Amino acid sequence: ILILFFVMMAQMVVLTLPRAAACLNRAQQVLEIEPSIVDGERTLDDGAREPQDEADAVAVFDHMSFRFDDADEDTLCDLSFACRRGQTTAIVGSTGSGKSTVAKLLLRFHDATKGSIRLNGVDLRELTQDEIRGRIAYVPQKAWLFSGTVASNLRFGNEGATEGDMLHALEVAQSTFVLDQPQGLDTPVAQGGTNFSGGQRQRLAIARALMKHADLYIFDDSFSALDFKTDAALRHALQGETRDAAVLIIAxxxxxxxxxxxxxVLKDGEVVGLGTHGELMETCEVYRAIAESQMKGGE
Structure with missing residues (x-):
């Protein structure tokens, strides 16, 4: 019986070995992959200077095109615009037009295929990823909170933040509901922030972004879960808070x-309109169609 038992165990090992070898090969392939995003050697403090015509431009897209490695055509084609300090730039377009890809390119999750993207006058490919992301505050489409407390989440934006800094950020982000909780800033946060509503998670994520004194604030459809009154109050408060930085809103x-x-205005990865709301209502058919579908009479 003992001999048969160990023979059966040996058979199980023989069957398992090929599977284990296949898993090891796949793991080895992953470990041997070299990242396509390679850090540059420059920082924005090593003497970099913006060209005179870009002195107030924080981020500049210069005839930039982008294509995924496995794609047959460009996802974004010949984008040229600038996000300037003290101004708000918005990107609108239908689903799949490439709006969120613009934000990922600014954070250098991908590199431009053609043209360039400059941050404070320096090509992103020449900068370190740490330098880029240290200058940008980003609020993603899906607001994600980490397990811990409200205070610990806010300190992800600024490790040395004081209680006053956190209270100010919460006030600007219309997140004073935290102060109504018995534990205040020490209110527990579940993994993913599941113990808060969608709108509350978005406001807390915005407060966390405001903790970082960034050159560029990116809000990637970060107001979608807010009611119109809260949305308006939040945008009004943001104007004063971000007056020395550039703001990019994807909505x-x-x-x-x-x-x-x-x-x-993006359509199929191309810029089909650029201007203010009033200008686009007169000159851009795509924007006018979007506006009229959302606003009664297009007003």
Whole structure:
């Protein structure tokens, strides 16, 4: 019986070995992959200077095109616009037009295929990833909170933040509901923030972004779960908070970007309109169709 038992165990090992070898080969292939995004050697403090015509431009897209490695055509084609300090730039377009890809390119999750993207006058490919992401505050489409407390989440934006800094960020982000909780800033946060509503998660994520004193704030459809009153109050408060930085808002809702200094309209990865709300209503058919579908009479 003992001999048969060990013979059966040997048979199981023989069957398992090929599977284990296949798993090891796949793991080895992953470990041997070299990242396509390679850090540059420059920082924005090593003497970099913006060209005179870009002195107030934080981020510049210069005839930039992007194509995924496995794609047959460009996802974004010949984008040219600038996000300037003290101004709000908005990007609108239908689903799949490439709006969120613009944000990922600014964070250098991908590199431009043609043309260039410059941050404070320096090509992103020449900068370190740490330098780029240290200058940008990003709020993604899906607001994600980490397990811990409200205070620990806010300190992801600024490790040395004081209680006063956190209270100010919460006030600007219309997140004072935290102060109504018995534990205040020490209110527990579940993994993913599941113990808060969608709108509350978005506001807390915005407060976390405001903790970082960034050159560029990117809000990737970060107001979608907010009611119109809270949305308006939040955007009004952001104007004073981000007056020394550039703001990029990616939105589906026209009411969110009505007062933007410039609006970029994307269709199938191409810029089909660039201007203010009033200008685009007169000159851009794509923007006018989006606006009229959301606003009664197009007003």
């Amino acid at each position: 589906q809702r026209i009411s969110t970007i009505l007062h933007a200094d410039q609006i970029v």
